[in-house]
Amino acid sequence: MKILQPVRGTSDLLPADKARQNHVIETAKKIGRTYGFQDMATPIFEFTDVFRRPLGDASDVVSKETYSFEDRGGTEITLRPENTASVMRAVISNGLTQTLPQKYIYAGPMFRYERPQKGRMRQFHQIGVELIGPSSALADAEIIGCGAELLSELGVLEHCTLHLNSLGDTQSRDAYRTALVAFLAQYKDDLSIDSQRRLVQNPLRILDSKDAKDKEIVAGAPQLADYLNDVSKAHYDLLTTALDKANIAFVADPLLVRGLDYYCHTAFEFITDQLGAQGTVLGGGRYDGLSEMLGGPHLPAVGFAAGVERLSLLVDKDEEVRTDILLVVMDTELQADGFALASQLRRAGLSVDMPFTGNISKKLKRADKIGAGIALLLGSQEFATGEVQVKSLGDGETQTIAIDALLTHPLIAPLCE
RNA sequence: GCGGGUGUAGCUCAGUUGGUUAGAGCGCCAGUUUGUGGUACUGGAAGUCGCCGGUUCAAUUCCGGUCACUCGCCCCA
Numbered sequence: 001m002k003i004l005q006p007v008r009g010t011s012d013l014l015p016a017d018k019a020r021q022n023h024v025i026e027t028a029k030k031i032g033r034t035y036g037f038q039d040m041a042t043p044i045f046e047f048t049d050v051f052r053r054p055l056g057d058a059s060d061v062v063s064k065e066t067y068s069f070e071d072r073g074g075t076e077i078t079l080r081p082e083n084t085a086s087v088m089r090a091v092i093s094n095g096l097t098q099t100l101p102q103k104y105i106y107a108g109p110m111f112r113y114e115r116p117q118k119g120r121m122r123q124f125h126q127i128g129v130e131l132i133g134p135s136s137a138l139a140d141a142e143i144i145g146c147g148a149e150l151l152s153e154l155g156v157l158e159h160c161t162l163h164l165n166s167l168g169d170t171q172s173r174d175a176y177r178t179a180l181v182a183f184l185a186q187y188k189d190d191l192s193i194d195s196q197r198r199l200v201q202n203p204l205r206i207l208d209s210k211d212a213k214d215k216e217i218v219a220g221a222p223q224l225a226d227y228l229n230d231v232s233k234a235h236y237d238l239l240t241t242a243l244d245k246a247n248i249a250f251v252a253d254p255l256l257v258r259g260l261d262y263y264c265h266t267a268f269e270f271i272t273d274q275l276g277a278q279g280t281v282l283g284g285g286r287y288d289g290l291s292e293m294l295g296g297p298h299l300p301a302v303g304f305a306a307g308v309e310r311l312s313l314l315v316d317k318d319e320e321v322r323t324d325i326l327l328v329v330m331d332t333e334l335q336a337d338g339f340a341l342a343s344q345l346r347r348a349g350l351s352v353d354m355p356f357t358g359n360i361s362k363k364l365k366r367a368d369k370i371g372a373g374i375a376l377l378l379g380s381q382e383f384a385t386g387e388v389q390v391k392s393l394g395d396g397e398t399q400t401i402a403i404d405a406l407l408t409h410p411l412i413a414p415l416c417e
Numbered sequence: 418g419c420g421g422g423u424g425u426a427g428c429u430c431a432g433u434u435g436g437u438u439a440g441a442g443c444g445c446c447a448g449u450u451u452g453u454g455g456u457a458c459u460g461g462a463a464g465u466c467g468c469c470g471g472u473u474c475a476a477u478u479c480c481g482g483u484c485a486c487u488c489g490c491c492c493c494a
Contacts, residue, residue: 005485065492082494114492115418126494194491210490258493269494280494307494330452364454379452393454 009114009122019321020312021125024154025107028127028306031150032105035142037129040104042086048076054085054262054293065112079111084287084303085294087130092296100133100299107308118313119278125308128284135300137235140266140286141242147282147304148248151270156314160270160281163253164240167204167267168224168232170289176227177203187217204257224254235265258283262290266302275310282306322371324415326393327354328363330379338378341388341403348407349416367393374411 006012013021029039048068067079080086083106096102107127114120129146131139144162151157167173181203188196192211199206207218228236243250250268258267269283284304291299325345329338335356342352353370355363360377367375377389382400391398392411406412 008485110494112493115490116486117488120493124494128494205492277489278494283494305494310494326454328453359451360453361450362454367454375454377453381452389453391453396454398453 007122009116011121015321017312020315021308024308024311024315025125025127027153028107028150029105031146031153032129034149035103035129035146037103037105037131037146040087040090040106041108042080042083042090042106044109045077045079046086046089048078050085050089050294051078051081054088054290065114067111067113081112082110082305083108083126083128084130084305085290087303088132088290088296088299088301089294091132091299092291092294096132097291097297097299101139102132103129104132105129117276117278119275119307119310121309126305127308128303128305130301130303132299132301134302135288137238137266138242139300140235140239140302141246141248143284143302143304144239144243144250144266144268145246145248147268147270147284147306150306151282151311154311154315156272156281156311157270159274159314160272162248162250162268162270163256164243164250164266164268165253165256166224166228166232166236167257167264167285168228169235169264172228172232173264176222176224179222179227180204180206183221184217190217207255207257218255232265239266258285262287262293264288268304272314275313278307278310280307281310281314322373323351323353324372324374325350325352325412326364326367326370326372326375327352328360328375328377329354330360330377331383334378334380334383337383341376341378345406350412374415376406 032039048066051066066081069077071077087104087106091097091102105127106129108125109123110126111123113122116122129143131143144164148157148162151160168176181199184191184195184199184203184206188199190213191199191206192209192214195206195209195211195214198209206214207221207224209215209218240250240252256267256269263285265286265288267285269280271279272281273279275281282304283306284302286300286302288298288300290301291297327338327342327345329335338354342354345352353366353372355366364375366372373393375391375393377391377398379389382388386403387400388403388406389398389400390406390409390411401409407416
C-alpha cells in the first residue's frame with residue numbers, strides 16, 4: 001500500500017482548487033436562496049437499503065459502483081452515491097410530509113467506485129436542489145430555471161445546451177417499454193453486447209447507445225412521445241410553455257433517458273462539449289415514485305444535481321486569497337509586542353501575517369507571496385515612541401505613524417470589515 | 418470491468434540509435450544588501466529516470482509484468 005499517494009479517484013483540494021469549488025458552491029447557495037431553497041445536509045452514509053431499494057439491484061450504481069461495507073456492529077452501510085434518496089429519506093424520517101412543499105439545497109461529497117476520468121472521481125461533490133410536494137409541471141420549470149440561473153451566474157451557460165425529454169407517467173412508460181422491447185427483440189442478435197444486456201435490465205438505455213449499429217436500429221424504433229397519455233402530454237406541454245415564456249432555451253431530446261428507475265415525466269440535462277465524455281454538468285428530473293420505494297407515502301418531487309468538479313473545470317475564475325497586512329518585527333525582543341499588535345488588528349477584521357524567522361529583508365519578501373498591499377514594520381526605535389512604520393508595497397512609500405492611529409490610517413481603514 | 422496513450426527535479430518538459438559525473442526553464446534556498454520586498458546579477462540544493470523482474474559485459478534507454486495518471490467504452494454529476 002502506497003500511503004504517500006491518495007487513493008485512486010480521490011484528490012487533495014489545494015487552496016486554488018478549493019477556492020474554485022467554494023465559488024461554485026456559494027454561487028449555487030446564493031441562487032438557491034432566490035428560489036426559496038433552504039440549505040440542509042444528510043449523513044454521508046446510510047443503510048444500504050436506502051440506496052438499493054429505490055435504485056434497484058440491477059442498476060449500475062448499486063451493483064458495481066457503491067462503496068458498501070459492514071460496520072463493526074454488522075450493519076450494512078453504503079457511502080451515498082447520490083443524495084436524492086437520502087433527502088427523501090430525511091423528509092419521511094422527520095415527518096416533514098405534513099408540511100409540504102419542502103424546498104432544499106445541499107452540497108457535499110458523493111462516492112462511486114468507477115474508473116476515474118477527467119471530471120469523474122470516486123469521491124466527488126454535488127450540489128443539488130429538491131422540491132418535494134408539488135406535482136405541477138411548474139415545479140419542474142422552477143427546478144430547471146434554477147439550474148439555468150446557476151450556470152448563467154457561473155458564466156458557463158453559454159457552453160451548455162439544455163436537453164429535455166418526457167418519460168411520461170408510469171402507465172405511459174410501461175406501455176412504451178413493452179413496445180420498445182417488442183421492437184428491439186427482432187434485432188436482438190444485431191445489438192451490441194451491452195445493449196443485449198440492457199434489453200433485459202434497462203431497455204430505455206439502448207436509446208442513447210453510442211454504438212453505430214445500435215443507433216441504426218434505434219432510428220426505426222417506436223417513439224416515446226407517441227406513447228404519452230393525456231396526463232403526461234399536458235405535463236410536458238405546461239413545462240415547455242413555461243420555459244418558452246421565461247426564455248429558457250432547450251432542445252427536445254427524445255433519446256435522453258435517466259439511468260435510475262424512479263424517474264417519471266421530466267428528464268433533463270445541461271450538457272457541455274468541453275469535458276469530453278463527461279459532458280453532463282447538471283441533470284435531474286421528476287421522481288414521484290421514490291418516496292413509495294422507500295416505504296413513505298406517495299410524494300411527488302423534482303430536483304437536480306450538479307457536479308462541482310465538472311463545473312469547476314468550466315469556471316476559469318482564479319480567486320486569489322490575499323492577506324491584507326504583513327507585519328514585520330525588526331527586533332527580536334519585540335516579538336511578543338508584534339503578536340499583540342497582530343491580534344489587535346485581526347480583531348478589527350484585518351488579515352495579518354507575521355513571519356517568525358529570518359532577517360528583515362527575508363520577512364519582507366513574504367509580502368509578494370501572500371499578496372499583501374501593506375507592510376507594518378515594528379522596530380525598537382519607533383516602538384519607543386509608540387509608533388510603527390506603514391509601508392505601501394505598491395509604491396514603496398513609508399511613513400511612521402502612531403500605533404493607536406493605525407485603524408484610521410487611509411490605507412488601512414478601508415480594509416476593516 | 419474492457420481498450421488506447423503517458424510516466425525523467427516541486428512544476429513544465431528535453432535527452433540517451435544501450436556506454437563514465439542525466440539536462441533546461443520556472444520555482445525553491447543563499448549571497449550581492451547586518452533597519453526595508455518586487456527587478457537584476459551570482460551561487461546552491463534538489464532525481465531509487467514510477468515500481469518489480471528479464472535480456473546484456475553494461476538498462477533511465479530493449480522486453481515482460483505491475484502501479485499511477487490520462488483518453489475512450491460502460492455509467493453518470
